[in-house]
Amino acid sequence: xxxxxxxxxxLVLALALVFALAACGGKKAADVTPTEAPxxxxxxxxxxxxxxxxxDLVTVEAGKLHMSTNAAFPPYEMVDDTGAYIGIDVEVAxxxxxxxxLELVVDDMDFDAALMAVQQGQSDIAMAGITVKPxxxxxxxxxxxxxxxxxxxxxxxxxxxxxxxxxxxxxxIGTQRGTTGYEYCLGDYGEEHVVxxxxxxTAVQAxxxxxxxxxxxxxxxxxxxxxxxxxxxxxxxxxxDEDYAIAVQKGNTQLLDxxxxxxxxxxxxxxxxxxxxKYIKAE
Amino acid sequence: xxEAIYLELTAMAPKDLVWYQTFFVKFYRAFLxxxxxxxxxxxxxxTLILTVLALVLGIVLGLLVGVIRTAHDQQRPGRRNPILGLxxxxxxxxxxxxxxxxxxxQFLIMGMVIFASSRNKTMVGALALGINSGAYVAEIxxxxxxxxxxxxxxxxxxxxxxxxxxxxxxxIPQAFKNILPALGNEFIILFKDTSxxxxxxxxxxxYFAQAIITxxxxxxxxxxxxxxxxxxxxxxxTWLQGKLERRLxxxxxx
Amino acid sequence: xxxxxxxxKSFGDHLxxxxxxxxxxxGEKVVVIGPSGSGKSTFLRCLNLLETPTAGTIxxxxxxxxxxxxNINLVRRQMGMVFQHFNxxxxxxxxxNITLAPVRAKLxxxxxxxxxAGRLLERVGLPDxxxxxxxxxxxxxxxxxxxVRAMAMKPKLMLFDEPTSALDxxxxxxxxxxxxxxxxxxxxxxxxxxxxxxxxxxxxxILFMDGGHILEENEPHAFFANPRxxxxxxxxxxxx
Numbered sequence: 001x002x003x004x005x006x007x008x009x010x011l012v013l014a015l016a017l018v019f020a021l022a023a024c025g026g027k028k029a030a031d032v033t034p035t036e037a038p039x040x041x042x043x044x045x046x047x048x049x050x051x052x053x054x055x056d057l058v059t060v061e062a063g064k065l066h067m068s069t070n071a072a073f074p075p076y077e078m079v080d081d082t083g084a085y086i087g088i089d090v091e092v093a094x095x096x097x098x099x100x101x102l103e104l105v106v107d108d109m110d111f112d113a114a115l116m117a118v119q120q121g122q123s124d125i126a127m128a129g130i131t132v133k134p135x136x137x138x139x140x141x142x143x144x145x146x147x148x149x150x151x152x153x154x155x156x157x158x159x160x161x162x163x164x165x166x167x168x169x170x171x172x173i174g175t176q177r178g179t180t181g182y183e184y185c186l187g188d189y190g191e192e193h194v195v196x197x198x199x200x201x202t203a204v205q206a207x208x209x210x211x212x213x214x215x216x217x218x219x220x221x222x223x224x225x226x227x228x229x230x231x232x233x234x235x236x237x238x239x240x241d242e243d244y245a246i247a248v249q250k251g252n253t254q255l256l257d258x259x260x261x262x263x264x265x266x267x268x269x270x271x272x273x274x275x276x277x278k279y280i281k282a283e
Numbered sequence: 284x285x286e287a288i289y290l291e292l293t294a295m296a297p298k299d300l301v302w303y304q305t306f307f308v309k310f311y312r313a314f315l316x317x318x319x320x321x322x323x324x325x326x327x328x329x330t331l332i333l334t335v336l337a338l339v340l341g342i343v344l345g346l347l348v349g350v351i352r353t354a355h356d357q358q359r360p361g362r363r364n365p366i367l368g369l370x371x372x373x374x375x376x377x378x379x380x381x382x383x384x385x386x387x388x389q390f391l392i393m394g395m396v397i398f399a400s401s402r403n404k405t406m407v408g409a410l411a412l413g414i415n416s417g418a419y420v421a422e423i424x425x426x427x428x429x430x431x432x433x434x435x436x437x438x439x440x441x442x443x444x445x446x447x448x449x450x451x452x453x454x455i456p457q458a459f460k461n462i463l464p465a466l467g468n469e470f471i472i473l474f475k476d477t478s479x480x481x482x483x484x485x486x487x488x489x490y491f492a493q494a495i496i497t498x499x500x501x502x503x504x505x506x507x508x509x510x511x512x513x514x515x516x517x518x519x520x521t522w523l524q525g526k527l528e529r530r531l532x533x534x535x536x537x
Numbered sequence: 538x539x540x541x542x543x544x545x546k547s548f549g550d551h552l553x554x555x556x557x558x559x560x561x562x563x564g565e566k567v568v569v570i571g572p573s574g575s576g577k578s579t580f581l582r583c584l585n586l587l588e589t590p591t592a593g594t595i596x597x598x599x600x601x602x603x604x605x606x607x608n609i610n611l612v613r614r615q616m617g618m619v620f621q622h623f624n625x626x627x628x629x630x631x632x633x634n635i636t637l638a639p640v641r642a643k644l645x646x647x648x649x650x651x652x653x654a655g656r657l658l659e660r661v662g663l664p665d666x667x668x669x670x671x672x673x674x675x676x677x678x679x680x681x682x683x684x685v686r687a688m689a690m691k692p693k694l695m696l697f698d699e700p701t702s703a704l705d706x707x708x709x710x711x712x713x714x715x716x717x718x719x720x721x722x723x724x725x726x727x728x729x730x731x732x733x734x735x736x737x738x739x740x741x742x743i744l745f746m747d748g749g750h751i752l753e754e755n756e757p758h759a760f761f762a763n764p765r766x767x768x769x770x771x772x773x774x775x776x777x
Contacts (some may be wrong), residue, residue: 112493115500135500177494179497183497195484196490196493198482202395205395206395209395209400211401211402211484212402
């Protein structure tokens with residue numbers, strides 16, 4: 001009797017494993033339509049006025065829009081003095097949620113975990129200054145881009161690293177784990193010259209401490225970090241240019257379409273620019 | 284040949300792949316593309332170096348603190364040595380602080396505050412781990428030494444053996460046998476705690492697994508792979524511990 | 538051989554030994570008896586300084602061993618001690634138990650010590666136990682080994698702390714036989730025991746202790762035949 005139980009348990013476990021693996025494959029196979037040309041979705045099809053009803057939009061939690069992010073990436077997402085989440089991404093997401101008739105819930109985690117969460121359906125959208133890349137598009141779907149990201153280099157004032165070309169001479173480059181900056185640096189300078197931290201703030205702290213020679217990170221947070229820490233400066237030349245977009249789970253076209261439509265509306269009625277202006281002062 | 288299959292499969296649309304083909308692609312991408320398996324091995328090597336350095340430091344510190352604490356506690360009433368009292372107080376602060384704060388916080392303080400300008404994360408990590416482990420080892424050793432029947436050291440002393448000989452031949456071997464399970468457990472925990480060093484940018488097995496995830500956007504294979512490597516090492520350590528315990532139990536057979 | 542003057546020992550506020558004066562001559566077999574808590578074990582343990590006296594002096598072979606400057610380890614080598622609970626080292630074979638101290642003290646080489654251990658084990662009837670571990674021996678065998686272990690140091694004096702109290706009754710005899718043999722060879726012995734038969738047969742002098750004092754002492758025949766003190770009479774009436 002006991003033996004049988006064990007056998008059944010083993011069988012169930014084995015089946016579960018097979019299904020889990022099959023599911024992983026299946027998810028990938030489900031829908032591989034690459035994100036279509038942005039212009040197409042940007043066209044408002046039937047000019048909506050006001051909040052779009054949620055309709056039959058299915059989210060992780062009914063009535064809520066879960067956004068996974070890494071709230072250590074100013075000015076896109078960060079935590080204010082009261083512990084609330086603020087930033088361009090957070091406010092844009094709030095506006096999108098409003099349009100969809102949903103309530104925004106921010107799930108804060110490491111950047112790489114934020115990407116995972118949306119891939120695995122733990123959150124509805126991921127917004128964390130996520131750069132659109134073909135490899136990422138294979139495992140998640142991207143909305144139309146809503147912002148331009150630039151990878152820049154932060155150094156201490158008077159550093160021997162004066163241009164992006166000098167990165168080749170850097171002994172150690174600090175980055176944020178899971179970001180495109182980390183990925184590019186790995187490819188360009190080799191693993192032994194790159195070190196990844198859990199978030200941008202730690203990487204910048206390591207630069208202040210002298211534990212790394214420079215930090216490669218997105219332009220906007222870089223400005224915020226330089227403003228907050230005396231003695232740091234951003235190199236004039238940029239390391240890489242890229243597009244930011246909102247990620248949704250692979251194959252969730254319903255949500256993707258709704259998000260794209262909301263972005264288009266926000267851009268049209270000026271809400272979007274107002275949010276950006278609030279956080280990024282024109283130079 | 285494997286590479287040919289991989290290239291063929293990745294050329295196909297992912298939706299056309301059967302699940303085991305997807306599995307193969309993921310596996311190949313996580314471990315075989317660009318010899319990525321070497322990164323895991325480098326990570327494992329770093330993990331083992333960290334473990335050994337921390338282990339040595341932990342044992343030395345633990346033995347020192349454990350013996351001081353025991354010597355202090357076993358003093359006869361009315362014959363208290365003031366220097367021993369001071370050392371004992373220091374040791375008590377050490378074990379209290381270390382056991383009362385999380386390992387991750389200790390890593391962050393060591394990496395970002397105390398050794399804020401050091402680039403040698405392996406040394407900083409080994410130091411943090413060793414200091415942490417020492418506190419636990421000290422308590423284990425203290426328990427072991429106190430647990431040896433006082434008649435044993437009395438018998439040794441009555442034969443004219445000096446303190447060092449009594450400790451070396453009589454008390455420590457008996458204490459060691461008793462504490463081996465707890466000690467082995469502590470070392471396995473220490474081995475696994477090396478994975479936390481990535482919070483200060485230290486490189487070990489988990490760090491490289493995450494580096495590969497950054498490149499492949501697929502967490503399954505790198506995480507499962509590193510878990511497998513941790514598990515294999517732990518099973519080996521457990522086996523080693525069991526073997527040692529059996530050898531030490533020789534004297535118990537009847 | 539041993540001269541005890543004004544020996545006091547207290548644990549906290551509790552005075553266990555109260556100004557003991559005693560002289561033990563070479564070849565004497567002093568048997569210490571008395572009710573539990575009378576201080577007889579503490580007295581014995583003070584003789585080799587397993588307990589540090591609170592006051593008083595102990596002189597052994599002309600040397601004041603209570604002086605803190607004396608290397609007590611050297612003194613203890615000349616005084617064997619046998620414990621109630623044997624206290625054999627469980628992590629070592631019987632041979633190692635016996636040879637450890639003489640070899641560490643550089644009294645003899647490892648080979649000599651092992652030869653000596655073999656001879657002594659033969660004498661106490663345990664020639665085949667050299668490679669056994671203590672856990673494999675009976676209580677009586679363990680205590681005989683403990684005696685051998687002490688004798689291997691070739692001590693001038695042997696202290697016995699209730700050597701048969703932890704033994705099953707049928708094993709008491711084998712241990713007492715070894716002790717009697719030792720006594721016949723002229724060893725100076727101080728024995729704390731409840732074995733009145735042994736005290737009468739082997740003892741050259743009986744000490745009766747109570748409340749931290751030596752209440753009465755005499756040679757065994759007179760002691761058992763005509764106890765002087767009321768307390769002694771009461772005690773003997775209970776144990777005999």
